Amino acid sequence: MTRTKLRVIGLSVFLSSFLISLKVIPAYIELNEPKVGTLPEKSQVLMVKEEKIIIQKSSKTIKAEKPNPIASLKNSAVTPTAKRMVQKPKQSEQPRVLIYHTHNRESWLPELQGKTDPNEAFDSKINVTLLGKDLSNKLKVKGMSVIQSAEDYPSKINKFDYAKSYAYSKATLSKELFKHKSIEYVFDIHRDSESKSKTTILYNNVNYAQLYFVVGRDNPNWKQIKKFAARLQNKLNEKIPGISKGIYQKDHSSGNGQYNQSLAEYSALIEIGGVENALEENYRTISILADAIHEIWHEDHNSAI
Known part of the structure; x- marks a missing residue:
């Protein structure tokens, strides 16, 4: 095999590796690096779409669900006022x-x-x-x-x-x-x-x-x-x-x-x-x-x- 052919094969391998890295790295950076300031609205939408793709593809990630306000209320600390709201009123004593x-x-x-x-x-x-x-x-x-x-x-x-x-x-x-x-x-x-x-x-x-x-x-x-x-x-x-x-x-x-x-x-x-x-x-x-x-x-x- 001539030196020219070796150079072409090497260049092809290098370009393939580079293109693959371009597809993976942006998503990783957007999701993990800290946000500075406020992203433009369009960028925010794109980032959210990227997050959804990763969540669906990853077998180790728990499925994302909408928060359940009722479940949150049940698990949160109940104040005395909240207790009065949820408890049934006691039957009043007979009049004396x-x-x-x-x-x-x-x-x-x-x-x-x-x-x-x-x-x-x-x-x-x-x-x-x-x-x-x-x-x-x-x-x-x-x-x-x-x-x-x-x-x-x-x-x-x-x-x-x-x-x-x-x-x-x-x-x-x-x-x-x-x-x-x-x-x-x-x-x-x-x-x-x-x-x-x-x-x-x-x-x-x-x-x-x-x-x-x-x-x-x-x-x-x-x-x-x-x-x-x-x-x-x-x-x-x-x-x-x-x-x-x-x-x-x-x-x-x-x-x-x-x-x-x-x-x-x-x-x-x-x-x-x-x-x-x-x-x-x-x-x-x-x-x-x-x-x-x-x-x-x-x-x-x-x-x-």
């Missing part, structure tokens, strides 16, 4: 406390624009049911199971007669007690008609609406009702001396005499504040009342607060 209102529209002059006559201190929305709602919420925060009936009798009773209010609320109370046999404490929340000077106490330079209890002497269990009121009053006055003005006993000669108290052993009719008290003053008293009820509850169930 019932709050209702015989005179549901009793209101306060400071909260009613344009009204100055105490006899006009009644409203379909701004009334004692707000106190019942506040008491309910504060007891629930303490872990007690509470329901409130805020029936608006004037709008629901045909030919409404104010004098028959206790008959209307008795029907409501009977229905709730029949429906919820777990109820132990019953509270009928009212507003007194006295002026502010007789319904307000100043404690630590803050005004609180005073309250008092009414016991119906015509009930066969009136002594038990009175005892329950006395326990509440003692707790209240321990916290703010004089916030409770007393326990008033009435029979049919001076009032209703029954006040629906024969339906529940632990029942209390509570007059909170007066016609001239502001809602905020009443809410402060509700906080003290909630504390007292909560403490008595734990005493009756031999449990610690």
Whole structure:
């Protein structure tokens, strides 16, 4: 073989090796060398195509799949907030406390624009049911199971007669007690008609609406009702001396005499504040009342607060 032929064969081998290297090296460089700056859009597309080719051809590479957001969520750390979102709510405990209102529209002059006559201190929305709602919420925060009936009798009773209010609320109370046999404490929340000077106490330079209890002497269990009121009053006055003005006993000669108290052993009719008290003053008293009820509850169930 001549030297010329050897040179040609050698040159061919060299060119073949060089062309093969041109096909392999670019892909390796694009995929592995660090990126500097931002690639042009077209280059990015080409690089992605090259990556897909390599993934498919390599027998050692795991098949590329789209990320599963659900699987990622399951494997990630779950925060307390996330737990609340995914866990099913627990079934609430049966109600133990019932709050209702015989005179549901009793209101306060400071909260009613344009009204100055105490006899006009009644409203379909701004009334004692707000106190019942506040008491309910504060007891629930303490872990007690509470329901409130805020029936608006004037709008629901045909030919409404104010004098028959206790008959209307008795029907409501009977229905709730029949429906919820777990109820132990019953509270009928009212507003007194006295002026502010007789319904307000100043404690630590803050005004609180005073309250008092009414016991119906015509009930066969009136002594038990009175005892329950006395326990509440003692707790209240321990916290703010004089916030409770007393326990008033009435029979049919001076009032209703029954006040629906024969339906529940632990029942209390509570007059909170007066016609001239502001809602905020009443809410402060509700906080003290909630504390007292909560403490008595734990005493009756031999449990610690």
